[in-house]
Amino acid sequence: MTGLIERKHNWRSLVLAGVLLGLAVPVTQASAQAASPVLAAARASGEVGEKTDGYLGYPSAPSAEVRRAGDELNIKRRAYYAERAVAQRSTVEEYAVTMGCQLIAKVKPGEKYQAPDGSWRTRGTEAPLRSNLCPA
Amino acid sequence: MKSDELTWRARVAKQLPMQGRQTGKRRSPTSRVTALAMLLGGAVALSGCVSVKAPDKPIVIELNINIKQEVVYRLAADANKSIEDHPELFGN
Numbered sequence: 001m002t003g004l005i006e007r008k009h010n011w012r013s014l015v016l017a018g019v020l021l022g023l024a025v026p027v028t029q030a031s032a033q034a035a036s037p038v039l040a041a042a043r044a045s046g047e048v049g050e051k052t053d054g055y056l057g058y059p060s061a062p063s064a065e066v067r068r069a070g071d072e073l074n075i076k077r078r079a080y081y082a083e084r085a086v087a088q089r090s091t092v093e094e095y096a097v098t099m100g101c102q103l104i105a106k107v108k109p110g111e112k113y114q115a116p117d118g119s120w121r122t123r124g125t126e127a128p129l130r131s132n133l134c135p136a
Numbered sequence: 137m138k139s140d141e142l143t144w145r146a147r148v149a150k151q152l153p154m155q156g157r158q159t160g161k162r163r164s165p166t167s168r169v170t171a172l173a174m175l176l177g178g179a180v181a182l183s184g185c186v187s188v189k190a191p192d193k194p195i196v197i198e199l200n201i202n203i204k205q206e207v208v209y210r211l212a213a214d215a216n217k218s219i220e221d222h223p224e225l226f227g228n
Contacts, residue, residue: 080218099215
């Protein structure tokens with residue numbers, strides 16, 4: 001009797017787990033690809049760019065939607081930097097600036113980035129201007 | 137016979153306020169000359185000042201001045217790994 005109930009219970013939880021898995025997989029797939037389609041478009045159009053401090057910035061006044069998405073991502077980045085800074089025994093700012101170096105190095109031609117003097121530049125075919133703190 | 141008798145002699149009015157001609161406090165002639173000399177001296181000193189002009193080029197302030205290059209170099213490999221591992225934060 002108890003065995004039957006248990007089996008029934010197991011079967012039910014299996015179905016539940018299956019449903020949850022089915023729901024979870026598309027969500028994680030979506031988040032693994034890009035920040036958001038809004039930000040991807042804003043990056044391509046130069047409405048957002050990479051700053052030297054490791055966060056996204058707005059070279060020109062962004063739309064409300066872009067600002068919301070950008071600010072949200074920056075909050076997530078900050079949380080991540082704080083986590084890595086603890087692991088690497090550095091300060092959040094040190095980790096964030098290092099990320100800024102590496103992120104600016106990976107900015108694609110046509111996208112915007114911040115030069116060491118704080119001005120916004122559009123990446124051309126040449127290497128982006130980076131602080132002399134940045135590793136080669 | 138009635139005679140007026142002075143009970144006490146008044147002191148001689150040597151100073152101007154005593155004579156009722158002056159209400160405020162005045163500097164003595166020597167201190168007035170000193171004040172004038174100081175004023176002139178100050179004006180001369182001011183005209184002799186080095187004038188500082190704003191530079192034509194914008195002043196660049198390096199914000200990351202407190203971050204050492206060796207720290208950035210140490211963190212660089214981990215930063216690159218972060219970019220690869222978290223496209224949801226750093227990809228586009």
